[in-house]
Amino acid sequence: MHELSIARSLIEIASEAARKDGRAVEAVHIKVGALSGVVPEALTFAYEIATEDTILAGSKLMIQHVPVRIFCHTCNCEVDLPGIQSFACPKCGQRSSDLVNGRELDIISLEVKDS
Numbered sequence: 040m041h042e043l044s045i046a047r048s049l050i051e052i053a054s055e056a057a058r059k060d061g062r063a064v065e066a067v068h069i070k071v072g073a074l075s076g077v078v079p080e081a082l083t084f085a086y087e088i089a090t091e092d093t094i095l096a097g098s099k100l101m102i103q104h105v106p107v108r109i110f111c112h113t114c115n116c117e118v119d120l121p122g123i124q125s126f127a128c129p130k131c132g133q134r135s136s137d138l139v140n141g142r143e144l145d146i147i148s149l150e151v152k153d154s
């Protein structure tokens with residue numbers, strides 16, 4: 040399960056930031072692109088297991104889904120794709136491999152307890 044190793048590296052980065060901040064982390068917000076190859080449910084599950092006995096234990100992983108976005112040269116604009124099966128512009132049908140979004144797997148922010 041490669042989600043576990045992804046969870047571990049996210050936890051590594053987040054706990055580093057949490058240690059510097061010094062406050063308890065309530066949630067870690069991340070962005071997961073449709074093309075990142077990550078199954079969000081599996082990542083959430085892996086996160087819960089991998090945070091046990093860490094500074095992040097009990098915190099939630101909040102996943103923001105990022106759709107695939109391509110640049111369509113016919114419409115001359117960026118369009119979101121409804122899925123990852125076809126890289127064709129939903130407006131005009133023109134295929135494009137100009138990827139704008141969809142591969143991300145990044146930490147956006149840490150949510151900390153106010154105290």
Ligand SMILES: [Zn+2]
Nearest residue numbers: 111114128131
């Ligand atoms: Zn188009």
